[in-house]
Amino acid sequence: MTHFSSVIPLEIIPSDRAAGAEIRGVNLLEPLSPDVQEQIVQALANYGAIFFRGQSLNEEQQLTFTRAFGDTMGHPLAKAEHMSFGEGSQSDVYYLKDEPDLTYIGKNKLKGAVMWHTDLQYMPEPQVYSLLYGIEIPSKGGDTLFSNLVAAYEALDESLKQRIEHLQCVNWILRTMPPVVHPLVRIHPVSGRKALYVSPTCSRSIVDMPPGQSKSLLRYLMRHVTLPRFVWRHVWQAGDLLMWDNRHTLHCRTAFDLCERRMMRRTQTAGEPVIPA
Ligand SMILES: [Fe+2]
Structure with missing residues (x-):
């Protein structure tokens, strides 16, 4: 007897690099079915970072999507990292905007650049997933790079x-x-x-x-x-929702002209203990 699965595979388009994939055909405004949620978790485990293009998400919709993957959390360094809180009482939503040079985390003085890191590695239970929604994108630069x-x-x-x-x-x-x-x-x-x-x-x-x-x-x-063979570059478009798994990726941001605006809305899921090899 033949069994037909009711699971519809997501359309996943991997990059030609060591990380990164685009996912198409998911309506982020609707509740995710367990099948789709599981496929996204697997895609994150496989590709490290995924993105959904052409989205139109408000704060609440981004939070609802984020919560499908775990409890949301605030950021312990929101003030130091020049984040501003969301509108209303959404303390788990941050905006990265008009950012000055974040040179306090390194010697790299490229304008608008952020060095390689993985989110909240300095916490006992580092966060699992980070999500950035692109609202305003500079004409050049401000790309997000991921290392696998x-x-x-x-x-x-x-x-x-x-x-x-x-x-x-x-x-x-x-x-x-x-x-x-x-x-x-x-x-x-x-x-x-x-x-x-x-x-x-x-x-x-x-x-x-x-x-x-x-x-x-x-x-x-x-x-x-950070050798190029492990790295994938995400070049932003407004309306991108980029999501990554901090458990096996580093990321950084390339420089951009600080006379231009770059605004992102960020959410993240809570941390978990690091499993030793
Ligand atoms: Fe980060």
């Missing part, structure tokens, strides 16, 4: 994989916040695959490793994870 940390881990040679597999890393973003220790290699709970968990903005030292060795290992890994 599973692909980066798998490309390491076997001896280095064994050497780092059970190491732990100290992470912090501001000295006024307590440092947190996370595994250097983590397991993605959906795919079961191993991913590096290292970023130039937060990863400071390896636990129980002499400072010189720790510094050179981290420097090597940070260069490795």
